[in-house]
Amino acid sequence: MYWVSVFTEAGIFAILALGLDMVWGWCGDFDLAFYGYLALGSYMTMVLTIGRPTPPVEYIIGGRLPYPLALVLADVAVVALAAVIGAIALRNLREIYFAVTTLGAVSALYVWVENYTPLFDGYNGVYGLINPGQTLLRLTYDGYRVGFLGAVLVVLLLAYLLAQRLSRSPFGRMVRSVREDERASAAYGRPVFFVKYRAYLVGAAFAGLAGGLFAVFISAFNPSAWTPQELLLIYAAILVGGRGNPRGVILGTFVVYVGFIELTRYLPSPASRPDFGPALRQVLIGLLIILMLKFRPEGILPERAGGRQPRRPAPGQAPGLAAGPPAEPAGAVAGAGPASADLADQEGGPQ
Amino acid sequence: MSTFLITVGVGLVTAAILALSAIAFTLEYAVSRVANFAHGELLTIGAYAAYTGQNYFHQNVAAAALIAAAAGMLAGLALNTSVIEQFRGRSPATVLIATLGVSLIVQNVLTMIYGAADVSYSFAQGGLHHVGPFLWTTSDIEVILSAVGVCGLIYLLLQHTRLGKAIRAVSQDRALAQVSGIPARRVVMQTWGLAGAVSGFAGFMLADTLGTFGPTLGFGFLLLTITAAVAGGLGRPYPTLGGALLVGLVIQIGGAYTSSAYQNVYAFLLLVALMLLRPNGLFVHSARAVRA
Numbered sequence: 001m002y003w004v005s006v007f008t009e010a011g012i013f014a015i016l017a018l019g020l021d022m023v024w025g026w027c028g029d030f031d032l033a034f035y036g037y038l039a040l041g042s043y044m045t046m047v048l049t050i051g052r053p054t055p056p057v058e059y060i061i062g063g064r065l066p067y068p069l070a071l072v073l074a075d076v077a078v079v080a081l082a083a084v085i086g087a088i089a090l091r092n093l094r095e096i097y098f099a100v101t102t103l104g105a106v107s108a109l110y111v112w113v114e115n116y117t118p119l120f121d122g123y124n125g126v127y128g129l130i131n132p133g134q135t136l137l138r139l140t141y142d143g144y145r146v147g148f149l150g151a152v153l154v155v156l157l158l159a160y161l162l163a164q165r166l167s168r169s170p171f172g173r174m175v176r177s178v179r180e181d182e183r184a185s186a187a188y189g190r191p192v193f194f195v196k197y198r199a200y201l202v203g204a205a206f207a208g209l210a211g212g213l214f215a216v217f218i219s220a221f222n223p224s225a226w227t228p229q230e231l232l233l234i235y236a237a238i239l240v241g242g243r244g245n246p247r248g249v250i251l252g253t254f255v256v257y258v259g260f261i262e263l264t265r266y267l268p269s270p271a272s273r274p275d276f277g278p279a280l281r282q283v284l285i286g287l288l289i290i291l292m293l294k295f296r297p298e299g300i301l302p303e304r305a306g307g308r309q310p311r312r313p314a315p316g317q318a319p320g321l322a323a324g325p326p327a328e329p330a331g332a333v334a335g336a337g338p339a340s341a342d343l344a345d346q347e348g349g350p351q
Numbered sequence: 352m353s354t355f356l357i358t359v360g361v362g363l364v365t366a367a368i369l370a371l372s373a374i375a376f377t378l379e380y381a382v383s384r385v386a387n388f389a390h391g392e393l394l395t396i397g398a399y400a401a402y403t404g405q406n407y408f409h410q411n412v413a414a415a416a417l418i419a420a421a422a423g424m425l426a427g428l429a430l431n432t433s434v435i436e437q438f439r440g441r442s443p444a445t446v447l448i449a450t451l452g453v454s455l456i457v458q459n460v461l462t463m464i465y466g467a468a469d470v471s472y473s474f475a476q477g478g479l480h481h482v483g484p485f486l487w488t489t490s491d492i493e494v495i496l497s498a499v500g501v502c503g504l505i506y507l508l509l510q511h512t513r514l515g516k517a518i519r520a521v522s523q524d525r526a527l528a529q530v531s532g533i534p535a536r537r538v539v540m541q542t543w544g545l546a547g548a549v550s551g552f553a554g555f556m557l558a559d560t561l562g563t564f565g566p567t568l569g570f571g572f573l574l575l576t577i578t579a580a581v582a583g584g585l586g587r588p589y590p591t592l593g594g595a596l597l598v599g600l601v602i603q604i605g606g607a608y609t610s611s612a613y614q615n616v617y618a619f620l621l622l623v624a625l626m627l628l629r630p631n632g633l634f635v636h637s638a639r640a641v642r643a
Contacts, residue, residue, distance in 0.1 A: 088627065097581075104622045275462050279467070282455055287452070
């Protein structure tokens with residue numbers, strides 16, 4: 001049963017990672033707000049299904065909708081939030097300005113949810129068993145856990161097929177062309193903002209979906225469950241697996257969640273210091289991120305260009321850029337140029 | 352005594368600490384062109400160093416402040432050598448993620464050493480004083496005066512020393528500075544040492560003002576720092592002072608009328624307004640004057 005829950009969690013986070021990869025891997029925007037989307041999806045799913053709050057607990061809505069409907073509505077709410085944040089952050093802001101704005105957005109959301117109790121009961125959070133279909137299918141508790149793992153894996157498979165299809169579609173190539181060289185892409189008539197915006201919204205929808213599943217998995221959600229640091233684990237997973245490659249992203253999530261987390265459970269933690277072990281694990285995750293970025297930024301399964309062109313060495317990756325600006329991006333945009341994991345230096349900042 | 356003016360006084364204390372933190376952040380950006388998301392951890396390291404040192408130096412505030420600055424300087428140098436220089440020539444976003452990784456590492460190493468629970472200093476805050484329209488504790492006044500003093504020193508250093516000239520040259524164009532005979536790598540290193548020392552000092556003052564602090568002290572201050580630095584125009588130290596003043600006042604006044612817990616919300620709203628209206632900084636006159 002223990003492994004069932006590990007794989008369930010990994011499966012849910014793989015869906016989140018697929019969504020995040022559309023923003024970071026495909027568009028090249030480093031977003032820090034994504035855990036907020038998962039959180040909102042989770043909160044909304046709960047308040048739509050667990051019924052009226054009993055005082056002193058308070059939260060909005062308190063519906064008793066069937067789970068699938070709640071999932072859809074929660075996802076709509078998430079996409080609406082992402083539409084606002086994306087509209088602010090994507091229009092002119094790139095690189096660090098984008099990252100800072102999304103960090104600000106998630107901090108503001110976090111502070112608001114934590115302190116404004118009528119929303120999701122503030123720091124205490126919302127809890128309640130959802131377990132959709134358990135009574136319908138007459139499952140035991142254990143049987144239910146296995147069944148839910150199956151459901152998560154099915155959703156993950158569908159999400160993967162959708163991501164893979166999008167990735168290979170003309171839209172996927174357009175997104176990458178924008179990432180490789182925004183100006184050239186704009187010169188070829190690509191609507192840069194809307195391309196990024198659409199990818200952002202699809203990514204956020206994945207995150208909201210993961211949140212809805214997460215609500216069932218942990219049946220409680222409070223602000224301590226979604227500090228911005230959690231998101232770094234997802235970035236580590238994408239980095240390990242292969243940024244921009246849906247298959248790699250899923251592989252990376254399972255490697256990081258199942259392999260890394262489980263191996264580091266057995267780290268020593270003195271009885272007097274319960275924080276020690278978890279903290280050491282976080283340190284290792286930080287090291288993993290830095291080392292991957294330094295030595296293998298393309299991950300285990302590197303991104304491929306549309307599945308047609310042969311791979312060629314990524315531009316801008318050559319060592320010895322010690323002094324002087326990096327070489328100019330090679331020529332005009334060629335539809336789907338193979339992605340350098342380290343994106344060609346766009347002009348940072350507002351344009 | 353109007354509450355408003357007391358709030359403005361609190362805002363000035365916040366702004367003083369913020370000014371140091373944001374100037375350090377902007378100096379790091381100026382010479383290395385990175386948004387250092389581990390900047391907050393330099394403050395945290397300074398705060399914890401002073402916490403460790405306070406027992407050895409018999410509650411001497413000045414000694415604690417010096418230890419904080421020294422620890423911050425070492426941390427800044429180490430960060431530059433081990434990460435920032437290693438990622439030179441990579442895209443800004445890549446370096447940003449790496450510094451976020453550093454932030455995660457430092458926070459958790461501190462948790463491993465000191466535990467996740469909050470700690471506090473045992474320095475006396477001193478009595479309350481009426482200074483003009485404001486009401487400040489002795490330590491508030493010390494914070495403001497020392498921040499003004501440090502800013503003055505940074506100004507003198509940047510404008511009137513060889514190192515300052517070299518820092519300004521490298522921040523304009525590192526390659527060009529290098530071919531003009533300026534040892535760019537060393538200048539960048541020294542800038543990080545300076546920024547680290549200023550950050551460590553700011554971290555000590557922040558922790559002392561707040562009373563209690565934990566391993567996420569600096570990370571929580573990062574959003575405010577970046578907002579102030581962006582308001583000044585990234586990489587430009589002097590306008591950053593104005594940015595710090597603006598952010599300090601906005602969050603304290605906004606917080607006073609709702610709840611101080613909402614400070615980050617006001618910082619975010621201010622940040623969004625800046626990003627949408629004046630992404631190059633508040634005090635830039637023409638669009639061409641970016642990245643001086």
